[in-house]
Amino acid sequence: MNARTAPNIFVREGDGISTLVVEGDWTAMSIAGLSGHVLSPSNLSFSSDFGNLGRIDSAGALAILTLAPNAAFTADLPANLADLFALVGSAMADRDVPPIKTPPFHVRLGQKVYRAVQEIGASARFLGQLEVALMKSLAHPKRMRLIALASSIQKAGFDALPLIAIMTFFIGAVVALIGSDLLKTLGASELVVELVGISVLREFGVLIPAILLAGRSASTFAAQIGAMRMNQETQAMKVMGIDLFDALVVPRVLALLVIMPLLAIVAMLAGLAGGLVVSWGILDVSPTYFAERLSAAVDIRHFWVGMAKVPVLAIVIALAGCRHGLSVRGDVEDLGGRVTVAVVQALFAIILLDAAFAILFNVLEI
Incomplete structure (x- = not known):
């Protein structure tokens, strides 16, 4: 089993470009006791470096978004991390989850009739056996x-x-x-x-x-x-x-x-x-x-x-x-x-x- 590495986050400045660097494991166990100040890159256009990121869960994503609120908006963020940050960001913003669209009545009626016909067919086959x-x-x-x-x-x-x-x-x-x-x-x-x-x-x-x-x-x-x-x-x-x-x-x-x-x-x-x-x-x-x-x-x-x-x-x-x-x-x-x-x-x-x-x-x- 891989050893845990301590979480670390900082902003690296160079050539007029600010890069948000996230390293180590960001899980509920590894971030216990983690403290730090809010990081704000100097440029509005900045990149992110998650190359040395270890394991991460929703608690770690929450900690990253707390320390670097703009992390979810970087263009080069990996797709899986972008989805995770979007999910946690929605919870942080207390956004309502979009309601599940209920199919129209005729669609639900058709589904029930289809399932009923399937049940009748299955019963008929079983009766034949x-x-x-x-x-x-x-x-x-x-x-x-x-x-x-x-x-x-x-x-x-x-x-x-x-x-x-x-x-x-x-x-x-x-x-x-x-x-x-x-x-x-x-x-x-x-x-x-x-x-x-x-x-x-x-x-x-x-x-x-x-x-x-x-x-x-x-x-x-x-x-x-x-x-x-x-x-x-x-x-x-x-x-x-x-x-x-x-x-x-x-x-x-x-x-x-x-x-x-x-x-x-x-x-x-x-x-x-x-x-x-x-x-x-x-x-x-x-x-x-x-x-x-x-x-x-x-x-x-x-x-x-x-x-x-x-x-x-x-x-x-x-x-x-x-x-x-x-x-x-x-x-x-x-x-x-x-x-x-x-x-x-x-x-x-x-x-x-x-x-x-x-x-x-x-x-x-x-």
Whole structure:
């Protein structure tokens, strides 16, 4: 390491020309204790000599400009030093930094649309790769990693079971409570059974587990795979010839495809139980009458309409988590951003697909 040299600055006069000479290191450490008077060359036209300048930082530039205010205006100043002196000089003069120009609205809108199209394209490519990997796994079951599949089922499904049951129980209770007040005013309080049954079987029994899994599983998948990329475990797997889709993506997708129907059924039962409790307590509807009216008035097709959404929502949740996990570049900030984007995209896709299913089933009169 180069030894530090003491900073020195003086004006050299010769042949009617004043030259500002700056020597040594001008850093925050080397200029400690430096003192001197303001140097003012005798000529308005003068040159500078930085040939023996060592290291310099912003603190050193500040010291030079304090001792020789005209240093930044010499014509023969090196470009890098001129930029440094201009930056420090602006701070000394307390000049406002020019505001960053915000692009026009149509430019910002176009940028957002372009990024959205890129995201859709990336998701479509990832979905295609996932389909190929799933077909290979189904054609060759030995490729499946059963331990990883069982672990994903445990973490993504069974650990979320109590929370999903509690949530849908109270949602069913709220639907029955609000519906009973409205139906009482219409003189049709017995229709609360149909209200609870249809809303839970078609919507809430599927939507609530999907939303909770988007928050739990999509973020978990993105964080787990992203952490592996940060630790370069995925690169090591590639070197060993391990397919990342077979090892990381397929087990998580299959886990949600296996466990989400069970979670949806539990959610439906819990939602109906919540509606039953409220109907029994407020409308004095006995459990026997509730069950009989439910089986007679609510067609089984509502159950199958709800269950038809389950595989699509499961794939969307796993797709968002795994894709953004594999997109982590290697720093913590990017990992946190990818986890957030995975959850947001999964939630957005769930609501959008649920609305699309509702329109489709309405058109088909199912």
